[in-house]
Amino acid sequence: MSFNYQTKTLSFTSGKGGVGKTTVSANVAYRLAQSGKKVLIFDADLGMANVDIFFGTRATYSIMDVLHGSKSINDVIFPLDKNLSLISGGHGYEKLQNLDSFSRRTLLDSLAETTSAFDYILIDTSPGIAQNVLQTNAAVQRVNVIITPEPSSFADSYALIKLLNSKHKVNHFSIICNQVKNHEDGFYLFKKFQDVVQKFLIVGLEYMGSIPSDSLLRTANYQQKLISKHMPSSDSSIAIAQITNELLKSQIRTMSHGGLQFMWENLTGVA
Ligand SMILES: Nc1ncnc2c1ncn2[C@@H]1O[C@H](COP(=O)(O)OP(=O)(O)O)[C@@H](O)[C@H]1O
Ligand SMILES: [Mg+2]
Numbered sequence: 722m723s724f725n726y727q728t729k730t731l732s733f734t735s736g737k738g739g740v741g742k743t744t745v746s747a748n749v750a751y752r753l754a755q756s757g758k759k760v761l762i763f764d765a766d767l768g769m770a771n772v773d774i775f776f777g778t779r780a781t782y783s784i785m786d787v788l789h790g791s792k793s794i795n796d797v798i799f800p801l802d803k804n805l806s807l808i809s810g811g812h813g814y815e816k817l818q819n820l821d822s823f824s825r826r827t828l829l830d831s832l833a834e835t836t837s838a839f840d841y842i843l844i845d846t847s848p849g850i851a852q853n854v855l856q857t858n859a860a861v862q863r864v865n866v867i868i869t870p871e872p873s874s875f876a877d878s879y880a881l882i883k884l885l886n887s888k889h890k891v892n893h894f895s896i897i898c899n900q901v902k903n904h905e906d907g908f909y910l911f912k913k914f915q916d917v918v919q920k921f922l923i924v925g926l927e928y929m930g931s932i933p934s935d936s937l938l939r940t941a942n943y944q945q946k947l948i949s950k951h952m953p954s955s956d957s958s959i960a961i962a963q964i965t966n967e968l969l970k971s972q973i974r975t976m977s978h979g980g981l982q983f984m985w986e987n988l989t990g991v992a
Contacts, residue, residue, distance in 0.1 A: 726838065727840065728836070728837050728839055728841070728842060728974045728981060729780060729840065729841050729842070729844050729862060729863070729973055730841075730842045730844070730860070730861040730862045730863070730981070730984055731841065731842070731863045731864075731968070732765075732843075732846055732857060732858050732860075732862055732863070732864050732865060733745050733746040733749075733843065733844065733845055733846065733865045733867060733870070733897075734842040734846040734848075734857075734858050734865065734866055734867070734881065735848050735866060735874065735877070735878055735881070736848065736849065736850065736870075736874065736876070736877025736878040736880055737848055737849075737869045737873055737877040737878070737880040737934075738849075738873045739848075740848070740867045740868065740869045740871075740874050740899055740900070741867055741869070741899040741900060741932070741939075741957065742766075742782070742845055742846065742848070742867050743766070743771060743772055743775055743845050744775070744899070744938065744942060745865075745867055745897060745932070745961070745964075746762060746772065746843050746844075746845040747762070747765070747772055747775040747776065747845075747947060748947060748948060748949040748958070748961045749843065749863060749965050749968065750762045750805060750841075750843050751802060751805060751947055751949045751950060752949055752961060752962055752965035753840075753841050753843075753965055753968070754802060754805035755804075756803035756834075756965070756969065757804065758804065758840040758841050759804050759838065759839045759840045759841070760804055760805050760839060760840065760841045760842075760843065761798070761804070761806050761807070761808065761818060761839040761841070761842045761843070762801070762807045762808070762842075762843050762844075762845065763807075763810060763842060763843070763844045763845070763848065763988070764780075764807060764808070764809045764810050764844055764845050764847060764925070765809050765810045765812055765813070765844050765846050765853075765855065765857050766810070766846060766847045766848075766918070766943075767812055767847055767987060768812075768847050769847075770783070770809050770810055770812070771809070771885055772807055772808060772809070772845055773790070773799070773801070773809065774945055775942065775945065775947055776801045776802065776807075776945075776947055777790040777945040777946060778801065780797075780799040780809040781799065782796060782797040782799070782806055782809070783797060783808075783810060783811030783812075784797055784809065784810055784811055784989075785807055785811035785812070786840060787828070787832075787843055787931045788820075788828070788989075789853060792894065794831055794832055794988075795835065797809070798835070798969075802950075807931075810835075810988075822917075828991070829985050829986055829989070830982065831982040832835055832981075832985045833861065833885075833980070833984075833985055834992060836981055836985075837938065841852070842861075842981075842984070844857060844861060844988070846858065846865065848877075849877070849881075850880055850881055850884050851915065853990060854881075855884055855885060855888060855889060856889075856987045856988070856990065857988055858885055858891065859885065859889035859890075859891060859987060860883075860983060860984040860985075860986075860987030860988055861984060862973040863893075863895055863968075863973055864885065864891060864893075864894050864895065865894075865895045865896075865897055865929065865968075866878050866882065866894050866896055866897070867897050867898075867899050867902070868893070868896060868897070868898055868899070868910065868911075868914055869898070869899050869900045870898075870901060870906075870910055871898065875913075875914060875917070879914075879919045880912070881916060882894055882918060882922065882924060883921070885921060886922055886924050890989040891924075892923070892924050892925060893924065893926075893927070894924060894925070894926050894928060895926075895927045895929045895968075895971075896910055896911055896914065896915075896926050896927065896928055897929045897930060897931070897932070897964060898910045898930070898931040898932070899931070899932045900932070900933075900934040901931045901932070901934065902933065902934065903931075903933055904930075904931050904933075904960075906931070907930070907931020907932075907933075908928065908931065909965075910931070911926075911928045911931075914980035927971065929964050929967045929968065929971075930960060930963050930964040930967055931958050931960060932960040932961060932964070933956050933957060933960060935948075935955060935956050935957035937952055937955045937957065938955065938957040938958075947961070948961075949961055987988060
């Protein structure tokens with residue numbers, strides 16, 4: 722079996738819901754795909770899988786159909802745009818735990834092999850600190866934490882980082898500031914967050930950029946139109962393009978467990 726160890730795996734996560742995880746992952750994925758990378762989004766928000774809605778469509782199947790044995794992996798890879806596909810996580814993976822270990826191994830091997838055709842795998846997680854969220858974030862090479870100026874977003878993201886660090890040894894995080902007034906305020910928010918986190922934890926935080934609060938973005942989302950596609954010159958689209966460039970430039974640091982097999986084991990709760 723040949724694996725493409727070049728596949729880069731990233732999550733978009735937060736302590737709190739409604740901060741913009743899906744907005745950021747969908748738009749960053751689109752920009753990466755536009756730049757010529759082959760991109761897969763895995764929608765792991767088990768409570769509210771809605772990445773497809775952001776593209777004005779609805780995925781036909783989810784990974785649950787593969788786990789139930791009614792579909793092949795290729796059947797559940799849903800095309801969203803040029804170079805861009807989606808696998809929907811469905812609503813849970815309880816079935817996988819019931820598979821015998823041979824079937825489980827075969828399934829995970831083929832998932833890893835099929836998805837190694839992508840340059841990037843982006844995962845939109847559920848918010849919070851539930852076990853499946855921690856495990857998903859522990860499975861990828863880069864964890865992007867989205868924070869907003871709301872005090873509760875601060876506190877909840879701190880709690881998430883603390884648990885990922887203490888329980889899963891994740892020691893490097895990318896920070897994206899969303900719904901800020903402007904870039905200066907975004908950077909200030911990052912600095913403030915960094916001060917708090919580094920007072921108590923030994924982790925590296927890398928600033929990836931900020932996205933302004935933008936009524937055009939809100940409207941585009943509401944109309945199920947991807948802002949980066951339909952209004953590429955809006956302030957938020959430009960900010961998202963800059964963040965995408967940062968992601969393209971920056972080195973993936975957590976290479977210790979970069980394999981796709983490891984990732985799928987963690988994502989499907991087998992590990
Ligand atoms: N930069 C922004 N400016 C304006 N509205 C935003 C921005 N980012 C997100 N939103 C809005 O906030 C809400 C939550 O965004 P969403 O991406 O669904 O968050 P999450 O996936 O974290 O729950 C949506 O209504 C979305 O349109
Ligand atoms: Mg979401």
